[in-house]
Amino acid sequence: MLHIIIKPNLYQDSVSLMLMSNKLSDIDGVNQVSVMMGTPANIDIMKNTGMHNTELDKAAPSDLCIAIDAEREEVVATVLDEVDQFLKNQASSSASKKVEKVRTWDRAVQAMPDANLAVISIPGKYAADEAMSALENGLHVFMFSDNVAIEDEKRVKEFAKEKGLLVMGPDCGTAVIGGVPIAFSNIVSKGNIGVIGASGTGIQEVITLIDKLGAGISHAIGTGGRDLSESIEAITMLDGIRALADNADTEVVVVISKPPAPKVREQVVALLANIEKPVVAIFMGEKPEFYLPSVKFAHTLEETAILAVELAKGTKLKLASEAELPSDLGLTSVQTKIRGLYTGGTLAYEAATLMKEALMIDKYRKYDEGYLLQHEGHEVIDLGDDMYTQGRPHPMIDGTTRFQFIEETSKLPEVAVVLFDLVLGYGAHEDMAASLSKAIKKAMANAANEGRKLYFVGSICGTKKDPQNYDSQLKLMLDAGAIMTDSNFSAVRTALRMIGHEVEVGSRELPVQELTLPEAVVSSPSEAIKQLLDAKPRVINIGLSSFADNLETEGSSVVQFDWRPVAGGNDKLRKILSILNKM
Incomplete structure (x- = not known):
């Protein structure tokens, strides 16, 4: 039976509503529950999901609407008590801050x-x-x-x-300005490397690896994913590069982007080639064959971090060691596939790109929505895609969608390895490893009951200063039986090796070439931008x-x-x- 409760003029943000919906869904006796503001778009969603009756048509956009599918009246009362308690806890939590x-x-x-x-x-x-x-x-x-x-x-x-x-x-998912993490960001050491990226988890992966390698960040500026499109023409990226070029705390500049529009890429590279600081740039999906005199191009996010730290410290670093694997993996003859289940879109993109290279798949092929790779049973899924987050929190906040995919994967006889990420930092779940480890153990047990071994290979994007406690998160993963590596690149490389394929590791000593590039004016940033980077x-x-x-x-x-x-x-x-x- 469907019960509708409308609480007038009680606005809540979307993340609070999603978290509330998840909490209410766990109550015994609740078949389904939906909590949304009464906007026309949300009322349409409720109609499409069977959680609507004519009472909802009376709701105003600023009204909190609760739709409960439950057979017993006492369950409805329990749900409403939980809603009131949730709102009260929010208020008291916020009130505790100054x-x-x-x-x-x-x-x-x-x-x-x-x-x-x-x-x-x-x-x-x-x-x-x-x-x-x-x-x-x-x-x-x-x-x-x-x-x-x-x-x-x-x-x-x-x-x-x-x-x-x-x-x-x-x-824009992340930034670090004046040492202050903003939104979904990690706590990293202060240093002399400035980062600007059109990629949230790409920035997070690079700055956390820089931290692990013993160096630090001056600033990390996010641009939003469309900044390097033809429509926007890198407005933020170009101004951000000028700002980091001028910033006294920044000695090395790092640029991170998924594939930009070709003309925009040319503009960005032209500016980078003219600033008076060494640069590392990664345009994901590209496999560099040369450097410019002051610009080193990277192939992976890990290599981006390593090159930046080498420039910052003036010393050479070694690649992270690969995970040790059993001599006999015990896979069946049909277990030849990898399935990537990612919460970070850029990490998923990197995994898909590396797998395409190793498996010799056309990198321009298009796939179903939410998939970055689908090839003869191999898959990489971006669980942060809009199709998986409509009506529920991002998978870095709530692991439910990934847990469902993990259980489904445990029933697929062809899958040998599940690739995954675990992203820490502000904004992310306070203890994702606790729930993820249970899902992994259950999946491995399900596969074992059917006479198969199922391997989980992953990496943690985070630092030991992050609020989730890096070491305890890592221990939970290892105790669950997961194979953990130091970077997403290393995880992908390990997974491919387990099924008999190799990712070619490019040289970090490429030839230097001079290119004819468009004219680029390295003008000084505005006083307002300078001041933004001068303090917290x-x-x-x-x-x-x-x-x-x-x-x-x-x-x-x-x-x-x-x-x-x-x-x-x-x-x-x-x-x-x-x-x-x-x-």
């Missing part, structure tokens, strides 16, 4: 007149307008929000450039309060903007108000 809360831009600016960065994590259709408000108030922008129209991204970034400000994002950011946090808590923990001054949709989320009225405000 973060001032405001409800308007005027109040936010009054509370912190020297603020220089807005961190935005609200629904995508509202994010561009709030970014424009931040820029109009002289703040740089870190836009965690996704589902922002590319036209809005261009509009926001062009306006920022006119004002000498930096926009990181949209869909002073932040107005718009959206997820957990981001404010983490920033405050790391020593940044923070004001929490308790954002609510304009006009209660009514799109028509919101647009009218927006026009009136510009008159």
Whole structure:
């Protein structure tokens, strides 16, 4: 029986709602539960999932809507008690922090007149307008929000450039500014290597490997995944490179990107070739054959980190040692396939790229949504893809989707190895290894019951300073029987070796060539950008309060903007108000 409860004018952010839904789903007697704000789009989702009745049509966009499929009335009462307790716990947790809360831009600016960065994590259709408000108030922008129209991204970034400000994002997962981790980021040592990347977990993998290799980060600037597209033309990337080139704390510059538009790549490389600092660049999917005089190109994220540390320290490093494997793996004759189950999109992309090279698969082939590789039983799946996260948290926060895939994989007789990542740091699950280790043990037992050995090979993207406790997370993985390596590259290489294939390790001593490149002006960054990198950011946090808590923990001054949709989320009225405000 379907029960609908509407709590008027009780806005909650999407991550809180997803976590609440997961918690309520575990209650005995609940067949299905959905907790969403009453926007038209969300009501449509409820219709499509069978969690709708006419009562929901009365909901306003700012109303909290709870749909419960349960046979017994007492179960509904238990669910509502849990909802109230969840909301109360959120309030008390936030109240324990010394973060001032405001409800308007005027109040936010009054509370912190020297603020220089807005961190935005609200629904995508509202994010561009709030970014424009931040820029109009002289703040740089870190836009965690996704589902922002590319036209809005261009509009926001062009306006920022006119004002000498930096926009990181949209869909920017991570940054480290002045030693302060922002959003989904790791705690890394301070050092002289500056990183800029159009890739969240790509940045995380490189900066955590740099930390493990004994070096440190001056800054890590995220650009958002579309920045190097033809539409955006690397606005943030180019300004970020100029900023790191000028920054006194940065002696080595690292650039990370998935495949950029060819003309944009040329622009970026031209600028890198003209700055007066050594550079390491990785354009993922490319296999470098030469260096430029001051730019070293890397093949893998691990190699990117190694080259950067070599330049920073002036010494040569060795590649990480490979995992030791049993002399007899005990695989059946049909166990010849690898399945990658990744929470980090860039880590999944790297795994798929390396597997295509080793298995000689056409790198331009297209696959089903959510898949980065599908070839004769070999698969790499990006579980952070939109198709897997609609209506539930990102897999770095909630492992449910991956656990389901792991159980399904244990029943596939052709799979020999499951590749996986475990991402630590702020924003990620506080103890993912505890649940993941149980899923791995269960899968290995299921395979053993059918007379097969199933291997799990992975790496941890994190540092010993991260809040999850790196050593305990590693121990849980090892105790579960997983084979753990030092990097994603090493994990992929190990998995391929287990099925009789090798990844060719490129030389880190490539020939140097001179290229004819477009003219690039290495102009100085604006004073506002220089000042952003000179100290810990002073932040107005718009959206997820957990981001404010983490920033405050790391020593940044923070004001929490308790954002609510304009006009209660009514799109028509919101647009009218927006026009009136510009008159």
